[in-house]
Amino acid sequence: GNCSNSMVEEGSTLLRRMEISVAEAEKRTGKNTVNMQEIFTVYLIETRPIDAITEGHNPAPDSLWRRYSEFEILRNYLLVTYPFIVVPPLPEKRAEFVWHKLSADNMDPDFVERRRVGLENFLLRVASHSVLSNDKILYHFLTEADSRIKALSATFRVKNPDKRFTEMKHYSDELQSLTSQLLRVRARVADRLYGVYKVHGNYGRVFSEWSALEKEMGDGLQSAGHHMDAYAASVDDMLEEEEHYADQLKEYLFYAEALRAVCRKHELTQYELETASSDLISKKQQREELATGMVRTFSFKGMTNKLFGQETPEQREAKLSLLEEQIVQGEETVTEKTVECEEYVKGAWVDMQRFKEQKDRDLREALIGYAVMQISMCKKGIQVWTNAKECFHKM
Amino acid sequence: MSAGTPKSLASSGQKPIQEICHPLGAEDTASVLTPSPDVGNTITSIGGKDLSLPNGTPVETSSPASSSSLLNRLQLDDDLDGETRDLFVTVEDPKKHVSTMETYITYMVATKTTRVEFDLPEYSVRRRYQDFDWLRTKLEDTQPTHLIPPLPEKFVMKGVVDRFSEEFVETRRKALDKFLKRVADHPVLSFNEHFNAFLSAKDLNKRQGLALLSKMGESVKYVTGGYKLRGRPVEFSAMGDYLDMFTQKLGTIDRIAQRIIKEQSEYQVELREYGPVYTTWALSEAELQGPLEGVASCMANCSSALDELTQDMSEDFLPVLREYVLYIESMKIVLKKRDNIQAEYEAKLEAAAFRKEDRASCTQVPTDVEKCHDRVECCNADLKSDWDRWQNNKRQDFRQLLTGMADHNIQYYEKCLAAWESVIPLLRDKQPQETETEED
Numbered sequence: 012g013n014c015s016n017s018m019v020e021e022g023s024t025l026l027r028r029m030e031i032s033v034a035e036a037e038k039r040t041g042k043n044t045v046n047m048q049e050i051f052t053v054y055l056i057e058t059r060p061i062d063a064i065t066e067g068h069n070p071a072p073d074s075l076w077r078r079y080s081e082f083e084i085l086r087n088y089l090l091v092t093y094p095f096i097v098v099p100p101l102p103e104k105r106a107e108f109v110w111h112k113l114s115a116d117n118m119d120p121d122f123v124e125r126r127r128v129g130l131e132n133f134l135l136r137v138a139s140h141s142v143l144s145n146d147k148i149l150y151h152f153l154t155e156a157d158s159r160i161k162a163l164s165a166t167f168r169v170k171n172p173d174k175r176f177t178e179m180k181h182y183s184d185e186l187q188s189l190t191s192q193l194l195r196v197r198a199r200v201a202d203r204l205y206g207v208y209k210v211h212g213n214y215g216r217v218f219s220e221w222s223a224l225e226k227e228m229g230d231g232l233q234s235a236g237h238h239m240d241a242y243a244a245s246v247d248d249m250l251e252e253e254e255h256y257a258d259q260l261k262e263y264l265f266y267a268e269a270l271r272a273v274c275r276k277h278e279l280t281q282y283e284l285e286t287a288s289s290d291l292i293s294k295k296q297q298r299e300e301l302a303t304g305m306v307r308t309f310s311f312k313g314m315t316n317k318l319f320g321q322e323t324p325e326q327r328e329a330k331l332s333l334l335e336e337q338i339v340q341g342e343e344t345v346t347e348k349t350v351e352c353e354e355y356v357k358g359a360w361v362d363m364q365r366f367k368e369q370k371d372r373d374l375r376e377a378l379i380g381y382a383v384m385q386i387s388m389c390k391k392g393i394q395v396w397t398n399a400k401e402c403f404h405k406m
Numbered sequence: 407m408s409a410g411t412p413k414s415l416a417s418s419g420q421k422p423i424q425e426i427c428h429p430l431g432a433e434d435t436a437s438v439l440t441p442s443p444d445v446g447n448t449i450t451s452i453g454g455k456d457l458s459l460p461n462g463t464p465v466e467t468s469s470p471a472s473s474s475s476l477l478n479r480l481q482l483d484d485d486l487d488g489e490t491r492d493l494f495v496t497v498e499d500p501k502k503h504v505s506t507m508e509t510y511i512t513y514m515v516a517t518k519t520t521r522v523e524f525d526l527p528e529y530s531v532r533r534r535y536q537d538f539d540w541l542r543t544k545l546e547d548t549q550p551t552h553l554i555p556p557l558p559e560k561f562v563m564k565g566v567v568d569r570f571s572e573e574f575v576e577t578r579r580k581a582l583d584k585f586l587k588r589v590a591d592h593p594v595l596s597f598n599e600h601f602n603a604f605l606s607a608k609d610l611n612k613r614q615g616l617a618l619l620s621k622m623g624e625s626v627k628y629v630t631g632g633y634k635l636r637g638r639p640v641e642f643s644a645m646g647d648y649l650d651m652f653t654q655k656l657g658t659i660d661r662i663a664q665r666i667i668k669e670q671s672e673y674q675v676e677l678r679e680y681g682p683v684y685t686t687w688a689l690s691e692a693e694l695q696g697p698l699e700g701v702a703s704c705m706a707n708c709s710s711a712l713d714e715l716t717q718d719m720s721e722d723f724l725p726v727l728r729e730y731v732l733y734i735e736s737m738k739i740v741l742k743k744r745d746n747i748q749a750e751y752e753a754k755l756e757a758a759a760f761r762k763e764d765r766a767s768c769t770q771v772p773t774d775v776e777k778c779h780d781r782v783e784c785c786n787a788d789l790k791s792d793w794d795r796w797q798n799n800k801r802q803d804f805r806q807l808l809t810g811m812a813d814h815n816i817q818y819y820e821k822c823l824a825a826w827e828s829v830i831p832l833l834r835d836k837q838p839q840e841t842e843t844e845e846d
Contacts, residue, residue, distance in 0.1 A: 186690070193684070193687070196676065199679075200677060224652060224655070392819035396816045
């Protein structure tokens with residue numbers, strides 16, 4: 012619900028003024044960035060001013076549709092803009108590995124519904140945060156039905172990220188996607204294998220019943236039936252053991268997320284450095300203009316140049332000295348950020364190498380363990396059927 | 407049939423014994439039966455031997471006997487009674503024949519025997535399903551008190567089953583082979599003249615014509631006899647009960663086997679998706695690429711092993727199981743015949759008793775009643791011995807069937823085991839990196 016007390020914090024947060032919900036989900040088709048037809052889900056964000064409700068009116072909510080990727084852009088923007096804030100997470104991007112009846116499909120209605128709830132939860136948390144809730148972009152996101160939010164993704168794009176980190180981030184996406192898929196399919200395989208083994212238990216019963224009809228064949232049939240029962244029962248332990256392998260894969264599924272976070276943090280520090288550098292450059296440019304009285308006709312990073320000439324020399328002096336201060340500060344910041352970036356890259360890269368070695372070791376061990384399990388399963392199978400064969404021989 | 411010196415049968419144009427090649431000499435057989443490939447049109451005879459089939463269709467080029475058929479000839483069935491066998495029959499080498507009127511399959515029926523009832527020690531003739539059907543009908547007519555083994559189903563739905571597919575033909579061949587072997591093993595049926603003709607005659611045509619007319623023969627009369635049975639001996643009732651319950655069990659086993667095949671197929675579907683994920687993952691990895699690809703290929707091997715298991719069960723297990731149901735039906739018919747013969751006797755006896763009361767002097771049992779009584783006794787004795795024989799065969803057959811099932815499963819697991827064991831060294835072995843890394 013909207014008015015959960017645990018969510019509403021002190022101060023005048025957005026949530027106090029506005030009722031927010033993610034009411035519905037719908038499928039849409041459209042063309043993606045490579046001009047291919049795609050199907051995606053959009054979510055209906057509904058807002059209503061609380062005053063109107065408490066006054067007894069029941070106005071229709073304002074609403075707009077947004078898709079998951081837009082939520083992602085919003086969150087990334089918040090991460091960058093408020094680096095000191097623990098920003099609430101979004102629900103999972105893809106359906107993680109599922110067991111039995113749950114579907115792995117992003118289009119599956121259950122998954123979509125769970126996501127809808129998750130997205131609503133995200134908005135409520137952000138809107139009840141004392142700092143985040145005041146953000147204008149957030150407000151825009153909730154109330155203005157345009158795609159200006161998409162332009163945001165460009166504003167914090169890093170110009171010169173370390174290529175190794177970009178590759179690593181790409182790898183972390185792959186790792187996440189692959190382990191997730193592997194876990195999903197493995198679960199289905201296990202489910203089917205279970206079925207195969209269990210049906211053999213029926214042989215146990217029918218052989219037993221049949222043996223009651225027979226004279227000489229009876230004993231052989233009866234014992235064979237017992238082996239069939241044992242065969243059917245053996246699958247439980249084997250699949251239980253296999254869960255250990257699944258857990259090992261899961262660990263790396265989650266590890267991939269942590270790896271991704273390291274890459275993103277690099278992007279963030281790099282972004283901050285780039286922002287500080289471009290700020291410094293523009294400040295220097297302003298100083299030059301002020302000093303020479305010249306006007307630049309181009310605009311730099313969204314900042315427009317003003318036409319000077321309306322000011323008094325004293326005003327201009329004041330501006331200049333302010334600029335000088337800012338430039339000195341700016342240069343310090345750039346130096347700081349440069350060092351920060353370099354140290355981060357160094358440290359992170361070392362740990363990512365360590366991680367890579369650990370991952371190679373661990374996953375190799377996991378695969379060996381899995382192969383050993385399969386070997387054990389095959390040997391048990393041979394044993395049971397050999398036993399059954401001996402019983403059949405005695406029929 | 408003559409004894410002693412071999413003699414050609416007038417109608418068939420058989421070769422004298424010196425020219426008959428040993429069936430195990432595969433190439434020779436082929437050269438005798440096969441027209442030279444260079445010959446453009448059909449050849450109807452080689453060396454005076456008429457190769458054409460009963461309806462005049464020339465024989466197509468046939469291949470030399472395969473190794474499996476050789477094995478077939480060499481294999482001796484497990485014989486619990488320890489009888490020395492003197493008659494061996496096999497059905498093999500199915501061939502398709504196309505004529506303007508119809509398309510059909512013939513099978514080669516190969517016989518080896520030392521029995522004096524046969525003119526020659528070896529025969530090799532081509533027969534089609536019709537001929538087997540004829541034989542069975544003749545056997546039923548001429549040996550009404552005996553259990554005649556069943557034939558595989560005669561009719562198949564044309565749209566549903568491909569009568570000429572390898573699978574169908576092979577399944578049928580096995581069943582026909584089983585049929586002839588069962589007849590050959592029977593101490594009475596194997597000496598039947600029609601069986602002899604079936605195995606040895608070049609041309610069954612004339613006899614077939616007669617057979618078609620008399621198809622609705624003696625046996626039918628016994629099955630549908632209108633007499634009511636008074637008291638069935640306990641042992642025969644027990645047989646009937648057993649057959650009913652056994653049929654039930656077979657039905658259950660059939661259903662289970664089918665279910666297993668279905669579950670295995672569904673498992674296979676998932677397996678086929680599972681392996682490739684490892685392959686895709688391998689593309690993103692460096693050091694793990696080898697191990698991941700190894701696992702993927704291992705799974706592909708297990709997948710094809712599973713395919714083979716499922717196929718074997720479909721082809722070897724299910725058809726034999728189903729054919730046993732037919733065998734049980736045949737046995738039930740024999741029991742019914744016996745009941746009717748007994749009922750007929752009882753009715754006649756009762757009628758005679760009435761008449762006896764009229765003729766005060768007559769103390770003798772009329773001859774036709776005596777004949778009936780004999781028939782009953784004979785029938786019961788034949789049935790009992792056939793029942794014992796049938797039980798024995800059933801035991802052997804099921805032992806073989808179930809052992810075969812176990813074998814197929816063992817083979818499957820052995821293949822998978824080999825695949826996984828071979829991948830372990832690949833997984834353990836750390837290949838030296840080709841690209842420069844920060845590792846030692």
